[in-house]
Amino acid sequence: MSSEGTIVGGRYRLDQPIGRGRAGIVWLAFDTRLFRTVAMKRMYLPVGLPPERAEQARAMAMEEGKAAARIEHPCAITVYDVLPEGPDVWLVMEYIPSRGMSIFLSEYGRLTAEQAASLGILLGDAMATIHAAGIVHRTLEPGTVLLADDGGVKLTDIGITGGGPHAAYRAPEVTRGGPPSPAADVFSLGATLYTAVEGVPPFGEDGDSPERPPQHAGVLTGALRKMLRADPTIRPTMNDTVRALKAITEGREQTAFVPPTAPAMPTMPVSWPGRPPQAGQPLQAGQAPQAGPPQQAGPPQQAGPFPQAGPPQQTGQPPQAGQPAGPLMQLPVQQVPQAPAPPQPMRTPQQPTARFVPSPAQQAAAAQATREKAAARRRIILTVAAVLCAVLIGIGVSQLLFV
Known part of the structure; x- marks a missing residue:
């Protein structure tokens, strides 16, 4: 058994387990060669097999x-390395702070039809890239979809058999023993989106129950029914599914999620029409879930993961009735009345200061000082002139004597 501090492949140090999937336990690890944090998963291998089968x-x-x-796609987890270690095989992947979609739905409830359609566009585009590379996902379900803290969506366990797909999201032909195919992935995507809007899988947890008619899918109902057809030959392709979902959103699909671990929304007055819905009500497009554990009383508060696009509202004006609250940075700020400034004391205007007028004696002393300074300057000038004249005379006499 692996434990914290174990070095795998002489390079990767296991720090702590951060999740468990159908393909194995996910560890937070550190690459001691490239000095980066990674996620590592010990891939599922059946136990008790003969040596040849093992x-x-x-x-x-x-x-x-x-x-x-x-596989290289913005919505697909990047796999860095795969390496054997004793009887095990380890998968080294990029580390994305996130939580699984199944955990998100259990805490915040179902999504709206528009939100699920936008999610389907992102996942379907990644799946189309996977199919173009000749790979079948095999295990697409809420447990293999990650909602990243930075707003992204990541698909994991691409092409990994693991412990097998969940029965509720497995295509009927695969249940009957048929091989996985792109058409089976379309069914799994349809079952995943159905669960996102309805809160339960379309054919029950065992996948064998009668189909449950959708009650909250709205405009998504037709696309879901086509994706969930029992006959794989008449299901739409993944590319056709993406085009249909884009038509449902009418070009308003979002490209990022509100992080599931985002800070809590600020408290709004009860009288505001944009107040978050009470427990048991789906969150409309444009509202984000509050971070933290679900409420104790009643069902968990439901939230949609997409912010609504649009211009921000003016500061100090609450949203109009019937309009959802905008994203966190667009929430109106309640005006706070300012207290009147205290009255300033009356100031007596100051009289202009009288101009200084010197006395006659002071005027006479100043005049005498000015005369003395002028006389001193004249004496200096005369002295300098006398010295220059003496020098010039001396030079002239010396020239006459030596001629």
């Missing part, structure tokens, strides 16, 4: 990891 399982896990490393 070696085949390890080789298959290595091939799946190498295939996942070829």
